[in-house]
Amino acid sequence: MITSRIARLVLPAALALSLAGCEDPTKDKPKATVSAAAPAQAQAAAPTGPAEALPLDAAASTIGFVGSKVTGKHEGKFEKISGSITLAGGKAEGGKLSIEADTASVKSDAEKLDGHLKSPDFFDVEKFPKATFTSSQIKAGGENGATHTITGELDLHGVKKTITFPATIAEGADAVSGNAEFVINRKDFGIVYPGKQDDLIRDDVLLKLSLKAPRKQG
Numbered sequence: 001m002i003t004s005r006i007a008r009l010v011l012p013a014a015l016a017l018s019l020a021g022c023e024d025p026t027k028d029k030p031k032a033t034v035s036a037a038a039p040a041q042a043q044a045a046a047p048t049g050p051a052e053a054l055p056l057d058a059a060a061s062t063i064g065f066v067g068s069k070v071t072g073k074h075e076g077k078f079e080k081i082s083g084s085i086t087l088a089g090g091k092a093e094g095g096k097l098s099i100e101a102d103t104a105s106v107k108s109d110a111e112k113l114d115g116h117l118k119s120p121d122f123f124d125v126e127k128f129p130k131a132t133f134t135s136s137q138i139k140a141g142g143e144n145g146a147t148h149t150i151t152g153e154l155d156l157h158g159v160k161k162t163i164t165f166p167a168t169i170a171e172g173a174d175a176v177s178g179n180a181e182f183v184i185n186r187k188d189f190g191i192v193y194p195g196k197q198d199d200l201i202r203d204d205v206l207l208k209l210s211l212k213a214p215r216k217q218g
Contacts, residue, residue, distance in 0.1 A: 004153075008060055011215040016071055018198075021212050022041045024068060024202060024204070025066045025068050025073050025206050026068075026183040026202070026204040026206045029181055029182060029183050029206055030143055030165065030166055030181075030182050031182065031183045031204075032145055032163040032164060032165040032182045032183060032184050032207075033071075033160070033163065033165075034163050034184065034185070034188050035161065035163075036160045036161065037153050037160040037161055037162050041049050041154050044166075050089070051086055051087070051088055051095075052086065052087040052088075052090065052115075052215070053084055053085075053086045053153065054082045054084060054085050054086070054087070054175075054176055054213035054214065054215060054216075055082075055083075055084050055213060056081070056082060056084060056085065056099070056125045056211055056212065056213050057175075057212045057213060057214055058080075058081050058082060060079075060212040061081060061096075061210060061211045061212050062077050062143075062208070062209075062210045063075065063077060063078050063099065063101050063207075063208075063209055064076060064077035064078075064204060064207070064208040064209075065077070065082050065205055065207050066205065066206040066208065067186075067201065067202070067205050067206075068201075068202050069130065069199050069200060069201045069202060070198070070200055071199050071210065072214050074108050074109055074110060074113060075108065075109050076100060076106055076107060076108035076113075076117065077107055078101035078103065078106055078107075078111070078131075079102075079104050079105040079106075080101070080102035080104075080105035081099065081100065081101045081102070082099075083097070083098045083099035083100055083211075084096075084097075084098050084209070084213065085097055085176050085178065085199075085211065085213040086098075087171065087176065088179050090171060091171060092138050092169040092171060092176065092178070093138055093139060093148065094138065095138055096134075096135050096138070097133070097134075097135040097138065097150060097152065097178070097211075098132075098133070098135070099133045099134075100130055100132045101130070101131045101132075102129065102130065102133070103118070103123045103125040103128060103129055103131055104118060104125040104129060105129065106118060106123060106125070111116075121193040122191055122193060123157060123191075124157065124158075127158070128156075128157050128158050129157075131154075131155065131156045131157075132153075132154075132155045133152055133153065133155070133163075134153050135150050135151065135152035136151055136152050136153065137150070137151040137152070138151075140144050142166030142167065143166045144166060145168075146166030146167055146168050147167070147168050147169050147170075148166070148167050148168070148169050149164060149165070149167070150164065150166075150180070151163070151164040151167055151168050154184075156189040156191075157189045157190045157191050158179075158190065159186060159188070159189040159190045161189065162185065165180055165182035165195075166180065166181065166182065167180035167209070168180070172215075173215070174214065174215055175212055175213060175214045175215055176189075176212070176213045176215065177210075177211065177212045177213075178209065178210075178211045178212075179209065179210050179211070180203050180207075180208075180209045181205050181206060181207070181208050181209075182206075182207055182208070183205065183206055184204070184205055184207060185204055185205075186203055186204075186205050187203050187205050197201045
């Protein structure tokens with residue numbers, strides 16, 4: 001009887017401590033605006049000047065994500081990526097960003113998780129071998145001090161959506177670099193696996209982009 005009463009007191013307290021210790025990694029991060037995919041729109045206020053297409057340096061660029069559940073979080077990335085940044089008149093504003101990730105190259109911080117991420121529960125890599133993003137607009141200014149705001153089509157898990165997110169882009173003499181961290185809801189893209197009943201997976205996922213494209217010299 002006493003043991004039962006102690007258990008009723010201790011177990012809720014232990015659960016509360018467990019939940020309190022697992023902070024949501026998407027907390028305080030900007031959420032991407034997500035809407036139905038739409039036809040590409042003309043760039044707004046595009047600068048004049050020649051277009052400059054710069055292939056991404058895949059070795060110096062990363063496309064990562066952070067997912068979480070009740071008991072913890074996992075970080076991951078795609079190890080095979082490609083794409084380009086196109087400047088207009090030397091500026092990102094009015095330019096274009098294109099990214100492609102090989103979903104079978106997904107790698108997480110837990111080796112046992114990698115196979116599950118490739119399965120139909122998550123990325124379903126056999127059915128959807130590529131994830132792509134193509135911008136339709138890059139404009140100056142953005143929330144939380146970002147230098148730019150990017151809008152475009154994200155094709156993930158066979159679902160196409162228009163998303164808008166803030167980014168920080170630097171147009172250097174030797175290279176163009178861009179960084180962005182923003183939140184999407186995985187269920188918007190048909191990834192609905194709930195996780196275990198006592199360890200549910202959160203719907204929101206943090207995407208982390210760090211991109212670099214060298215500029216031709218001479």
